[in-house]
Each structure stands twice: as C-alpha cells, then as structure tokens.
Amino acid sequence: MLLESRSAPPFFENGFVVACERTREAVIIDPGDQVDELIAEVDHLGLTVRHILLTHAHIDHVTGVPAAKQVFGVDVHLHQDDLFLYQMAPQQGAMFGVAVGALPQIDAFYEGGEIRFGDHQVHVHHTPGHCPGGVCLQIADRAGGEHLFVGDTLFAGSIGRTDLPGGDYETLMRSITRVLFPLGDGAIVHPGHGPDTTIGRERKTNPFLVEYLRTRGRS
Ligand SMILES: [Zn+2]
Numbered sequence: 705m706l707l708e709s710r711s712a713p714p715f716f717e718n719g720f721v722v723a724c725e726r727t728r729e730a731v732i733i734d735p736g737d738q739v740d741e742l743i744a745e746v747d748h749l750g751l752t753v754r755h756i757l758l759t760h761a762h763i764d765h766v767t768g769v770p771a772a773k774q775v776f777g778v779d780v781h782l783h784q785d786d787l788f789l790y791q792m793a794p795q796q797g798a799m800f801g802v803a804v805g806a807l808p809q810i811d812a813f814y815e816g817g818e819i820r821f822g823d824h825q826v827h828v829h830h831t832p833g834h835c836p837g838g839v840c841l842q843i844a845d846r847a848g849g850e851h852l853f854v855g856d857t858l859f860a861g862s863i864g865r866t867d868l869p870g871g872d873y874e875t876l877m878r879s880i881t882r883v884l885f886p887l888g889d890g891a892i893v894h895p896g897h898g899p900d901t902t903i904g905r906e907r908k909t910n911p912f913l914v915e916y917l918r919t920r921g922r923s
C-alpha cells in the first residue's frame with residue numbers, strides 16, 4: 705500500500721493519498737489547503753483516484769474538495785450527520801477568517817456503502833464527538849497492518865476539541881474507547897493534525913485517555 709500525507713498552512717491539516725501498489729488505484733482523504741500537493745503526488749506516482757473520502761466536514765478538511773473533485777471527477781463521501789457542517793462551509797470559513805466558496809455536492813453517504821480501491825477495502829466506523837458525523841476510515845495494508853484515518857477524533861497525546869457545534873465530550877470518549885480501541889493496539893493512527901501514533905500508545909500514554917479510563921473504567 706502506498707501512503708502519502710501532506711499538510712499546509714494555516715491549519716496544517718493532514719491530507720492523504722492512499723493507493724494500491726498493484727493496481728495503482730487510490731483514494732484521497734481530507735483534501736484541504738494542501739490539495740495541490742496531493743494532486744501532484746497522484747500524478748507523480750501514476751495513480752488513478754477512485755474516491756474522495758472525508759473524515760468529517762470541518763473547514764480545514766474540505767477546502768481542497770473543489771479542486772480534487774474537478775481534477776479527479778469521482779464521488780465525494782461523507783457521513784450524513786456532518787452534512788449540515790459541509791453545507792455551512794462558507795460560514796465556518798468566516799468564523800476563522802478565511803474565504804470559502806460553495807463546495808461540490810456530496811455524492812454518497814457512508815451508511816451501507818462498500819468502498820474499494822484496487823485490492824483494498826475501506827471500513828467506515830462512525831466516531832462522533834468532535835462533530836456529529838466524524839468517522840474513522842480503516843484500511844488494511846497487504847501485511848495485515850491496520851491503518852486508521854481518524855480525522856480530529858484522536859491525536860498523538862491529545863484528543864479532538866468538543867466545543868464546536870455538535871461536539872460532545874462524553875460522546876467523543878465513548879467513540880475512542882469503544883470504537884477505536886477494539887481495533888487493536890497495533891493499529892496505526894493517522895490523525896487529522898500532527899504526527900502518526902498507534903492505538904496502544906495512546907491507550908497507555910495519552911493523558912486525556914489515561915485519566916478517563918482511571919475515573920470511568922473500561923465499560
Ligand atoms: Zn475537525
């Protein structure tokens with residue numbers, strides 16, 4: 705599996721290209737302000753993009769959707785519960801002082817759909833809390849290693865903020881401990897901002913999670 709990530713100012717949000725080495729088919733995850741670099745990487749590696757996948761619809765994760773949609777012409781996928789945020793993109797931009805135009809229509813909601821590219825399948829897990837329609841996109845590499853694209857649900861040493869519209873702390877902690885943790889300590893986590901980590905490392909050392917588990921237990 706080929707995996708490239710890029711980030712760019714002002715939000716330094718991580719956008720990803722994930723591709724099947726055998727077929728050169730790919731998905732783009734969370735195209736933001738780094739979208740031109742992602743497009744260049746697709747070109748450089750000779751990939752065919754099959755889907756544009758969004759972990760959630762906060763503004764920093766979607767500003768590159770218009771360019772990605774125009775270049776690749778493939779379906780844009782989002783969880784239905786984040787559609788209101790996606791449609792509010794211009795207002796979200798205004799909140800952060802960035803001009804954002806209208807975004808292309810969402811083509812598919814994750815519920816019930818199977819998403820494939822080359823030899824890989826994308827398993828979608830609903831992980832609300834940072835926002836209502838946040839998801840974790842799980843993709844296994846050829847060796848059986850699990851890669852989790854978690855958006856802003858979980859970071860190396862931190863957790864997603866819950867003070868934005870639709871955010872909820874208890875919901876976020878349940879998503880992390882009951883949806884992400886069961887995916888296994890060895891699963892590699894690719895957060896929406898900052899460096900990669902693993903489930904095991906966060907379960908054992910993330911101060912927010914250690915404190916939550918200490919006070920709430922595992923149930
Ligand atoms: Zn976010």
Ligand SMILES: [Zn+2]
Pocket residue numbers: 717762764765856896897
């Ligand atoms: Zn973000």
